[in-house]
Structures are given as C-alpha cells and as structure tokens.
Amino acid sequence: MPTIRLNNVTFKNRIIVIFLISSLTPFICLGFLSFYTIDSIIGNKVEGALQSNLKQDLLTLENALNNMNHVSQQLAYGGGTIKLIEQLAAEQEKYEQLRLLGEIKAELNNITFSNPNIGLLMYYAPETREYSFENFAVRGDFQPERLPVLAHYPEITYYGPHLSYNGSINQYVFSIMRKVNMPDQDLYLYIESGRNAITSLFAPQNRKESSRRLLLLDDTGKITFSEVSEAFAENGMFPEANPKTQSGYSKGYFWNKEVSNQGWSIVSVVPEGELNKERNRWLIQILGIFLLFIVVVLLIAWLLWKMVYRPLDKFHREIKSLIHSEEREHTEMTHIPEFDYLLYQTRSMKRKIWGLYEEIEQKEKRRADLEVEKLLYQINPHFLMNTLDTVHWLALMNGQKEIDKLVLSLNKLLYYNLGKMGETSTIGDEIEALKEYLQLQQIRYDFQFDVDIDVDEQSLGLPSPRFLLQPMVENALYHGVSDDGYIYVGVALQEDGLQITIQDNGAGMSKEMIAQLLDENTEESHKVGMGIGMKYVKRILKANYGEEARLHIRSEVGKGTVVSLRLPVSPPAAALPITSEGEPKE
Incomplete structure (x- = not known):
C-alpha cells in the first residue's frame, strides 16, 4: 500500500x-x-x-x-x-x-x-x-x-x-x-x-x-x-x-x-x-x-x-493532441534547448503519423467502395434486365397479367438496386423500391402478410444510400413471418437524426442469432436476402457515415424483431458503435 x-x-x-x-x-x-x-x-x-x-x-x-x-x-x-x-x-x-x-x-x-x-x-x-x-x-x-x-x-x-x-x-x-x-x-x-x-x-x-x-x-x-x-x-x-x-x-x-x-x-x-x-x-x-x-x-x-x-x-x-488530427499544431517553445529539440521531434512525428493515418483511411475507403461494387455487380445487370424485359413483353402478348405484373416489379426493383454507386438516391426512392420488393414477395410466398409503411413527408427528400431498406425488410421475412404476419416500416425525422424502424411479429431471434447476423465472418451473415443482406447494410453505413450511424436489433424468440436505424442529418448527429446485444455502447 x-x-x-x-x-x-x-x-x-x-x-x-x-x-x-x-x-x-x-x-x-x-x-x-x-x-x-x-x-x-x-x-x-x-x-x-x-x-x-x-x-x-x-x-x-x-x-x-x-x-x-x-x-x-x-x-x-x-x-x-x-x-x-x-x-x-x-x-x-x-x-x-x-x-x-x-x-x-x-x-x-x-x-x-x-x-x-x-x-x-x-x-x-x-x-x-x-x-x-x-x-x-x-x-x-x-x-x-x-x-x-x-x-x-x-x-x-x-x-x-x-x-x-x-x-x-x-x-x-x-x-x-x-x-x-x-x-x-x-x-x-x-x-x-x-x-x-x-x-x-x-x-x-x-x-x-x-x-x-x-x-x-x-x-x-x-x-x-x-x-x-x-x-x-x-x-x-x-x-x-x-x-x-x-x-x-x-x-x-x-x-x-x-x-x-x-x-x-x-x-x-x-x-x-x-x-x-x-x-x-x-x-x-x-x-x-x-x-x-x-x-x-x-x-x-x-x-x-x-x-x-x-x-x-x-x-x-503534445502527446494528447496525437489523437486529434483537427487540433491545431502548437508552436510555443520552452526556451530550453534540450526540451525544444524534443518538442520539435514530437511535432514532426505527429505530422508523419497523421499523414500515414490519412493515407490508410483513403485506402480503406477505396477498398470498401470496391467491395460494395463487387457485391452489386455479382449479377450482370444488363443481361438480367434485358432478359426480364423480354419476359415482360411475352407475358403481355400472351395475356399473363400476373406474370407481367411480377416481371415489371422485378425489373423496376433491379433497375434501382443495381444502379451505380455514385448515383444520388433519397428516402423517397428507397420507399418506392421497397414497395416493389414487397409486391414481389407477396406474389412469391404462399401466405398472406400485411405491411404498414409510415413515412414522414419531410424525410422523403433526404439523401440515402442505395439499397438500404430492402435487406432489413427481407431479414424480417426470412426470420419467421407467416400467415397473418405483420411488418411495420416507419421513417421519422427527429431533432438528432433520421429514425428508421422495421418491426415484425414473426418468430424472432435469439441473442446468438443476432450476433451471428451482425458478424461478417460467420456463415449466417451470407444467408440473408440476395447474398448481401445485413453485411451490405453494415458496409454501406460505414462507407457513407463512418461511426455516426447506429444500428440496433432487438428481438425475442416467439415475439418478433425490431430493427432500429438512426442516420445523421445535417448537422451530423453523434453516433455510438453497434453492439451484438442490441444495445448501443454508452
């Protein structure tokens, strides 16, 4: 002691x-x-x-x-x-x-x-x-x-x-x-x-x-x-x-x-x-x-x-300022030669460290963009869309209205989802694409489920990453929605950011399943939606918002699942890292 x-x-x-x-x-x-x-x-x-x-x-x-x-x-x-x-x-x-x-x-x-x-x-x-x-x-x-x-x-x-x-x-x-x-x-x-x-x-x-x-x-x-x-x-x-x-x-x-x-x-x-x-x-x-x-x-x-x-x-x-790149460089000296020399060396080291950090950050950003590009272009969009357009006209000529409706919705959905990375998208575009996707799924599955979409009109013009809502709704369908199922999609503009909520009354998931779903290195993360799923959502959020976006999954077996997503708006809202337990770190 x-x-x-x-x-x-x-x-x-x-x-x-x-x-x-x-x-x-x-x-x-x-x-x-x-x-x-x-x-x-x-x-x-x-x-x-x-x-x-x-x-x-x-x-x-x-x-x-x-x-x-x-x-x-x-x-x-x-x-x-x-x-x-x-x-x-x-x-x-x-x-x-x-x-x-x-x-x-x-x-x-x-x-x-x-x-x-x-x-x-x-x-x-x-x-x-x-x-x-x-x-x-x-x-x-x-x-x-x-x-x-x-x-x-x-x-x-x-x-x-x-x-x-x-x-x-x-x-x-x-x-x-x-x-x-x-x-x-x-x-x-x-x-x-x-x-x-x-x-x-x-x-x-x-x-x-x-x-x-x-x-x-x-x-x-x-x-x-x-x-x-x-x-x-x-x-x-x-x-x-x-x-x-x-x-x-x-x-x-x-x-x-x-x-x-x-x-x-x-x-x-x-x-x-x-x-x-x-x-x-x-x-x-x-x-x-x-x-x-x-x-x-x-x-x-x-x-x-x-x-x-x-x-x-x-x-x-000086050491504390190493972790803050935006902090201005100090220039005051101690007027003691030995200490002034050490301060000069420390400040030189700081400039070099932040130069390397910015270089690595740019490389990681380019790598993330390439990864998303790779995932989006795993399917040849031109071949697929041309083929679907042909199927549409054949169904129309033969009077197959259901097939015509399905193919038309699929074509619109693919056209939107397979758009180029640099193209601008909004919350309104995401909602329209989501409606097309839900129409396809209602035709595809042999059970009935209700969908309630509640969107704040002020948020329709806000910018949004492409293909953001569909994987989370697809996750709701994948984990247990059946007859008399219910999916709620809510988009609300709040003071500290844009709140997106997707809720279902399906079978729900355990904490272990949530952890596997959020972990990019597990096999479960590749079984969602079109092979992209929650992995894509996490990647696109990180590429566009860094650590300012928050993803929260809360679920209980037999009682459904709630996925909450908060996106920053201008000015950006402070965010917390994502946790597998469904709670943001404080």
Missing part, C-alpha cells in the same frame, strides 16, 4: 519534497546542534551569573552582620560603656547622673560615627520593655518579639529584614540583639544595620537584574522574608527539603541558595521564563532565519518546477 501511494505522487511534488529534504536536513541538524550548544552556554552563563550575584549578596549581608556583631561585642562585654552604665545605675546624684549619661551617649556616638554601616543602636530591658541610650529617635513601640528571626543563639539573635525602628529612615534593615554582660540587671543591646548597608539587597529597583528576587531562610529552613510571597509565603517552609542542594526549580521559579556561617540561608529566585529569555530570543532569531530559508528553498523548488515540470506539461499536451 505505501508503494502504491508513492507511485501516485506527481513529479512536481516529488521535486519539491526531495529538494526540501536535501536542503532542510543539513540546516535542521546544524540548528539542533547549535541550539544544544547555545543552550548549554547560555544556561551555564545565566546560572553562573545568578550564583555569583548571590554569593556577592551573601558576602555583603555577612559583612553587615559581622560588623554589627563586632560592635555589639565592644558594647556588651566589659568595655567602657558597660562600666559607665553600671556607674549610672549606682549613682544617686542628679548632676553625676547627667554627666555619666552624657559620657555614655558620647561613647555610643563615637562608635556609630566610626561605623557608618551601623544604624539605630540602643539598650533594651525586656522586663520593663523600656529602651535607653538610643542614638536616633525610635518609631512607635519597640517589639523585638515580632521581628523575623534568622538565627537564634544563647547570647545573640539575628533578625531578618524588617522596617527600621529609626524614625529618620523608612527602609528595610537587618538587626541583632545581644545580651549585655551585667550581673545585676537583665539588659540587651539592640543594633540595626545602617542606611546604606543593605540597600542594594532589598531594593529591587536598584538591581541590574530586576527579575531576581530574594528569600531569607532561618537555620531550620523556614522562610523569614520573601519578595515573592505569592509563591513563597513568609513563615512557610522552603520547598527544597535537602539543605545541601544549592539550586533547582520550584513553583515556576529557578532558585539558587547560599548558606551563611551563622546557619541561615539566602535564596535568589528567578522566573523560568525570565531565565530562558536569552535562550528564547536566540531561538526566535533561529526560527526567523529558518522561515526565511524555507521561503528561499520553496522559491528555488518553484523555479525548478517551472523549468522542468512545465516543459513536461507541454509534452503531455
């Missing part, structure tokens, strides 16, 4: 398919190889850039936290500030208290000014929920228990990004809270990162890669801060359960993770579509080139088709 389907593919389609396959296969292979290579390069480049940026962010954040941790150690363990705070707590005199308070603030200001990455700094007493020695005005109620915890240790707690309590700024900061080494009271040191310490981390509008977002995880993997809360909600667990995994895909994002020395983690997330933007841009460019390449290939295939297939189409039309 596949082979059959392939054999039905046209030459045009084969050219296009083969050209497309041969042209596109190397391009597609090269495209896949390039895509794989570029995809690897871009993937490594993007992922490497994200990982590098994340490490830089972690380093920035650790530096800020380490700086705050270093300052907290100075202020929480046995430094001058702690001693001043202890003295202030023990001092009763107001003046001395004011002096000590000024020294403490001066000490804290010196530390703040010498560390620009330090923001709000103050001491906090959890029992009284009061804070003191703050270096900036505090916004609202200070509630450290609400801050997001990054990591918690016995002496220090790291807090994730939150809005600063510094009343002079409004931005996200990191902070730490360390227990102060004071045996007599429960006191903690609270320090926030400075104004510019982590601005580049948590200000997405300042990032070069605006699609990158950050998450912060505590040491248990819980999300303490999220810039994409719709996918990774705060206080929820990060989807990646394995803490050693540094990158992956989750919820439509590509993520990278870095773990700090304190145990908390920073995660950068990028939408997969954004991650593939450069890859997709390259792919679109390749597809554009591919489409352009296909257009060029199709254009070249069309040019090949025009150059090869159209000349072949001209050859196809």
Whole structure:
C-alpha cells in the first residue's frame, strides 16, 4: 500500500519534497546542534551569573552582620560603656547622673560615627520593655518579639529584614540583639544595620537584574522574608527539603541558595521564563532565519518546477493532441534547448503519423467502395434486365397479367438496386423500391402478410444510400413471418437524426442469432436476402457515415424483431458503435 501511494505522487511534488529534504536536513541538524550548544552556554552563563550575584549578596549581608556583631561585642562585654552604665545605675546624684549619661551617649556616638554601616543602636530591658541610650529617635513601640528571626543563639539573635525602628529612615534593615554582660540587671543591646548597608539587597529597583528576587531562610529552613510571597509565603517552609542542594526549580521559579556561617540561608529566585529569555530570543532569531530559508528553498523548488515540470506539461499536451488530427499544431517553445529539440521531434512525428493515418483511411475507403461494387455487380445487370424485359413483353402478348405484373416489379426493383454507386438516391426512392420488393414477395410466398409503411413527408427528400431498406425488410421475412404476419416500416425525422424502424411479429431471434447476423465472418451473415443482406447494410453505413450511424436489433424468440436505424442529418448527429446485444455502447 505505501508503494502504491508513492507511485501516485506527481513529479512536481516529488521535486519539491526531495529538494526540501536535501536542503532542510543539513540546516535542521546544524540548528539542533547549535541550539544544544547555545543552550548549554547560555544556561551555564545565566546560572553562573545568578550564583555569583548571590554569593556577592551573601558576602555583603555577612559583612553587615559581622560588623554589627563586632560592635555589639565592644558594647556588651566589659568595655567602657558597660562600666559607665553600671556607674549610672549606682549613682544617686542628679548632676553625676547627667554627666555619666552624657559620657555614655558620647561613647555610643563615637562608635556609630566610626561605623557608618551601623544604624539605630540602643539598650533594651525586656522586663520593663523600656529602651535607653538610643542614638536616633525610635518609631512607635519597640517589639523585638515580632521581628523575623534568622538565627537564634544563647547570647545573640539575628533578625531578618524588617522596617527600621529609626524614625529618620523608612527602609528595610537587618538587626541583632545581644545580651549585655551585667550581673545585676537583665539588659540587651539592640543594633540595626545602617542606611546604606543593605540597600542594594532589598531594593529591587536598584538591581541590574530586576527579575531576581530574594528569600531569607532561618537555620531550620523556614522562610523569614520573601519578595515573592505569592509563591513563597513568609513563615512557610522552603520547598527544597535537602539543605545541601544549592539550586533547582520550584513553583515556576529557578532558585539558587547560599548558606551563611551563622546557619541561615539566602535564596535568589528567578522566573523560568525570565531565565530562558536569552535562550528564547536566540531561538526566535533561529526560527526567523529558518522561515526565511524555507521561503528561499520553496522559491528555488518553484523555479525548478517551472523549468522542468512545465516543459513536461507541454509534452503531455503534445502527446494528447496525437489523437486529434483537427487540433491545431502548437508552436510555443520552452526556451530550453534540450526540451525544444524534443518538442520539435514530437511535432514532426505527429505530422508523419497523421499523414500515414490519412493515407490508410483513403485506402480503406477505396477498398470498401470496391467491395460494395463487387457485391452489386455479382449479377450482370444488363443481361438480367434485358432478359426480364423480354419476359415482360411475352407475358403481355400472351395475356399473363400476373406474370407481367411480377416481371415489371422485378425489373423496376433491379433497375434501382443495381444502379451505380455514385448515383444520388433519397428516402423517397428507397420507399418506392421497397414497395416493389414487397409486391414481389407477396406474389412469391404462399401466405398472406400485411405491411404498414409510415413515412414522414419531410424525410422523403433526404439523401440515402442505395439499397438500404430492402435487406432489413427481407431479414424480417426470412426470420419467421407467416400467415397473418405483420411488418411495420416507419421513417421519422427527429431533432438528432433520421429514425428508421422495421418491426415484425414473426418468430424472432435469439441473442446468438443476432450476433451471428451482425458478424461478417460467420456463415449466417451470407444467408440473408440476395447474398448481401445485413453485411451490405453494415458496409454501406460505414462507407457513407463512418461511426455516426447506429444500428440496433432487438428481438425475442416467439415475439418478433425490431430493427432500429438512426442516420445523421445535417448537422451530423453523434453516433455510438453497434453492439451484438442490441444495445448501443454508452
């Protein structure tokens, strides 16, 4: 089945398919190889850039936290500030208290000014929920228990990004809270990162890669801060359960993770579509080139088709025109020397073939005419007609009216039927000759039969071959008409030709007998009428009308026979070949 389907593919389609396959296969292979290579390069480049940026962010954040941790150690363990705070707590005199308070603030200001990455700094007493020695005005109620915890240790707690309590700024900061080494009271040191310490981390509008977002995880993997809360909600667990995994895909994002020395983690997330933007841009460019390449290939295939297939189409039309001699000769050329030479040879062959065909046709026509002449002149007409004329006068002299009538009818019939081939005859002449023939047969046979002749007067002047109706009527008499027999002869002029019908109610014929009657090579065809019969009818029809006349015999044993003959009139009517089954071929 596949082979059959392939054999039905046209030459045009084969050219296009083969050209497309041969042209596109190397391009597609090269495209896949390039895509794989570029995809690897871009993937490594993007992922490497994200990982590098994340490490830089972690380093920035650790530096800020380490700086705050270093300052907290100075202020929480046995430094001058702690001693001043202890003295202030023990001092009763107001003046001395004011002096000590000024020294403490001066000490804290010196530390703040010498560390620009330090923001709000103050001491906090959890029992009284009061804070003191703050270096900036505090916004609202200070509630450290609400801050997001990054990591918690016995002496220090790291807090994730939150809005600063510094009343002079409004931005996200990191902070730490360390227990102060004071045996007599429960006191903690609270320090926030400075104004510019982590601005580049948590200000997405300042990032070069605006699609990158950050998450912060505590040491248990819980999300303490999220810039994409719709996918990774705060206080929820990060989807990646394995803490050693540094990158992956989750919820439509590509993520990278870095773990700090304190145990908390920073995660950068990028939408997969954004991650593939450069890859997709390259792919679109390749597809554009591919489409352009296909257009060029199709254009070249069309040019090949025009150059090869159209000349072949001209050859196809030349071959088809071989069967139509009247079709005018084509003169257009393909303008391709090889094809033009073949077209010239084909047209020369066509002219020679039709020249030979016309020569053979003329020879066959002359042969058919000679055959008819031979059949008509098998009897010497002059001798026979002179003898009959003598018999006529003898019968008239002896008073034999029946013989006189018979001989006179026979003489007229023979005079008409044995006329020369070139003499003009009409339907009216054929009817008159048929009447003479029927009169002879009524005298000859010892049974009575009726004849009904119905002729359209408009058809009497139409030209007709000589000796056409008599053999068909003779065939009716030969095949079974007896007493009370009936023969009908009808001639009607119709729009598409002249219809002649001869019908009898005789014994009829089988299909085999009809086939034998129409076959010129059987003995039965020679037993009809005067040795000429239906053979003559067929020959004369072919000689005069070619294939435009139709002869149809319909018969049934015991029910009679109907012979139908349709002759073309001007303009000639299209005809169908004769069939032995009695039906014209459709």
